[in-house]
Amino acid sequence: MLEYEFMQRAFIAGLLIAILASISGTFIVLKRYSLMGETLAHSSLVGVAVGLVAGYNPLWVAVVFAVLSSWLIEYLRSNFALYSDAILSIMLSGSLALAVIIVSLGGAFNNSLFSYLFGSILSVSNDDLVTIVLFGSFSLGLLLIFSKELFFICYDEEVAKTSGIKVKFLNFLLVTVVAIIIALSIRVVGSLLIGALMVIPTAAALQFRVGFKNTMFISLAFALFSVLFGMTTSYYYSLPSGATIVLSIIALFIISLIINKK
Amino acid sequence: MQLEFKVPIFDVKNLSFIVRGNTILSNISLEIFHGEYIAIIGPNGGGKTTLIRMLLGLEKPTSGEVKLFGKKIKNFKEWYKIGFVPQRASLVDENFPATVEDIVKMGRVAKCGIFTGFSKKDAEVVKDAMAKMDILHLKEKMVGTLSGGQRQRAMIARALASSPEILILDEPNTGVDMLSQQRFYKLLSKLNKDENITIVFITHDIGVIADDITRLFTINQKATICNNPKETISCEDISKLYGRESHLISNHKHNHLGEIEC
Numbered sequence: 001m002l003e004y005e006f007m008q009r010a011f012i013a014g015l016l017i018a019i020l021a022s023i024s025g026t027f028i029v030l031k032r033y034s035l036m037g038e039t040l041a042h043s044s045l046v047g048v049a050v051g052l053v054a055g056y057n058p059l060w061v062a063v064v065f066a067v068l069s070s071w072l073i074e075y076l077r078s079n080f081a082l083y084s085d086a087i088l089s090i091m092l093s094g095s096l097a098l099a100v101i102i103v104s105l106g107g108a109f110n111n112s113l114f115s116y117l118f119g120s121i122l123s124v125s126n127d128d129l130v131t132i133v134l135f136g137s138f139s140l141g142l143l144l145i146f147s148k149e150l151f152f153i154c155y156d157e158e159v160a161k162t163s164g165i166k167v168k169f170l171n172f173l174l175v176t177v178v179a180i181i182i183a184l185s186i187r188v189v190g191s192l193l194i195g196a197l198m199v200i201p202t203a204a205a206l207q208f209r210v211g212f213k214n215t216m217f218i219s220l221a222f223a224l225f226s227v228l229f230g231m232t233t234s235y236y237y238s239l240p241s242g243a244t245i246v247l248s249i250i251a252l253f254i255i256s257l258i259i260n261k262k
Numbered sequence: 263m264q265l266e267f268k269v270p271i272f273d274v275k276n277l278s279f280i281v282r283g284n285t286i287l288s289n290i291s292l293e294i295f296h297g298e299y300i301a302i303i304g305p306n307g308g309g310k311t312t313l314i315r316m317l318l319g320l321e322k323p324t325s326g327e328v329k330l331f332g333k334k335i336k337n338f339k340e341w342y343k344i345g346f347v348p349q350r351a352s353l354v355d356e357n358f359p360a361t362v363e364d365i366v367k368m369g370r371v372a373k374c375g376i377f378t379g380f381s382k383k384d385a386e387v388v389k390d391a392m393a394k395m396d397i398l399h400l401k402e403k404m405v406g407t408l409s410g411g412q413r414q415r416a417m418i419a420r421a422l423a424s425s426p427e428i429l430i431l432d433e434p435n436t437g438v439d440m441l442s443q444q445r446f447y448k449l450l451s452k453l454n455k456d457e458n459i460t461i462v463f464i465t466h467d468i469g470v471i472a473d474d475i476t477r478l479f480t481i482n483q484k485a486t487i488c489n490n491p492k493e494t495i496s497c498e499d500i501s502k503l504y505g506r507e508s509h510l511i512s513n514h515k516h517n518h519l520g521e522i523e524c
Contacts, residue, residue: 162319
């Protein structure tokens with residue numbers, strides 16, 4: 001299977017997304033932002049729709065829309081008396097509605113959009129790979145540099161603030177990085193499934209009740225395994241890649257639940 | 263004769279806090295000096311926690327001013343000088359993936375450089391803070407598996423890890439058994455006397471610490487400062503403060519102060 005160039009690209013893209021989604025997902029889950037992945041994935045879809053209709057690279061426009069959307073979410077959360085999950089839910093529905101209207105007005109409701117909804121890892125181009133590597137290494141670098149501060153904020157935002165950590169800045173930074181990672185990922189696993197790849201590996205790793213670093217490593221290992229296993233299975237059984245990856249990680253989650261039952 | 267002017271750690275002038283027409287705090291002025299051990303008492307909803315939140319810059323006052331170490335809050339940068347243990351200290355998320363050591367290390371995060379990890383000195387200070395709180399043997403344990411008293415000591419160790427000059431504790435003994443509470447009060451007294459750490463402590467249990475405190479602040483919208491609480495505060499004062507008949511349950515050491523029973 002790896003003799004085909006498109007499969008090599010698919011594996012590289014898949015593994016990169018697994019690393020990015022699982023590491024950023026650890027912070028997102030611990031901050032009780034699990035729905036953030038779904039919401040920003042749908043905001044990315046607005047960018048994809050604009051890109052398809054206007055003739056720009058959909059991935060780049062998706063990054064811009066996801067980042068703008070993440071800032072709006074963080075601004076609303078910090079400055080208004082709104083519950084985080086309510087904000088995320090409103091943004092999710094609103095983004096999806098907007099994306100559908102844009103593509104339907106532009107007459108672009110076709111297979112291209114479908115591939116961003118469900119992911120089309122086999123059609124990842126060299127340009128896509130370069131974009132993922134560039135933005136992905138930048139995002140991952142920021143997450144690792146600020147990991148100890150972000151971990152503190154996830155545990156207790158107020159105490160972190162009183163100890164002199166720039167909580168507001170770091171919250172914006174985290175959602176920005178997550179937005180970039182999600183926008184990059186929708187080409188591979190699709191906007192409907194990226195939330196799962198971000199949340200489920202961490203949810204499974206948390207069942208092992210180990211420290212922060214080990215939780216992150218387990219989450220990373222689960223994400224990498226599920227991408228490898230999911231893609232191989234999808235290749236041999238002609239199944240959709242994104243959906244197969246997500247079902248693989250759900251299987252790992254169920255196994256984690258069973259073996260760590262109290 | 264040489265006059266010595268001491269800069270107070272906290273200098274609060276004419277502080278008021280009004281939310282949607284409700285006055286929470288009204289025209290409060292007070293100073294807290296180095297080496298003091300101050301207890302803050304008052305009825306629930308009387309504004310004790312709000313006052314602490316304003317001292318720490320977590321809430322902005324409607325009017326008035328707070329200075330920390332002689333600087334206005336917006337210009338104050340040395341937050342590591344202040345250790346804060348919040349009200350919910352013993353109520354942690356049981357599934358959070360952090361060991362006791364992870365939690366205590368958080369206290370060093372603001373002192374570390376952004377691009378550097380924890381140094382050898384940081385590791386020593388963290389170890390020392392855990393030893394002081396008698397939790398060194400628990401360092402590998404997950405914080406969710408600790409008892410209320412152990413969690414409380416872990417949170418104080420985290421506050422101590424930044425080598426603070428002042429420790430602010432907002433009813434941290436909620437949900438902690440009597441034996442652990444007594445041990446906790448002894449530790450606070452030791453930190454104040456031996457380490458010369460200023461203590462500000464919100465409590466309903468002034469009887470146990472009456473021998474240790476230097477001043478007592480009573481907060482119920484307004485502040486009353488009692489400079490010699492052991493000798494001067496009476497049941498009438500407490501009844502007036504709590505707005506209903508209250509009794510002081512005397513402890514064996516003296517007849518003036520004790521637990522408040524409303």
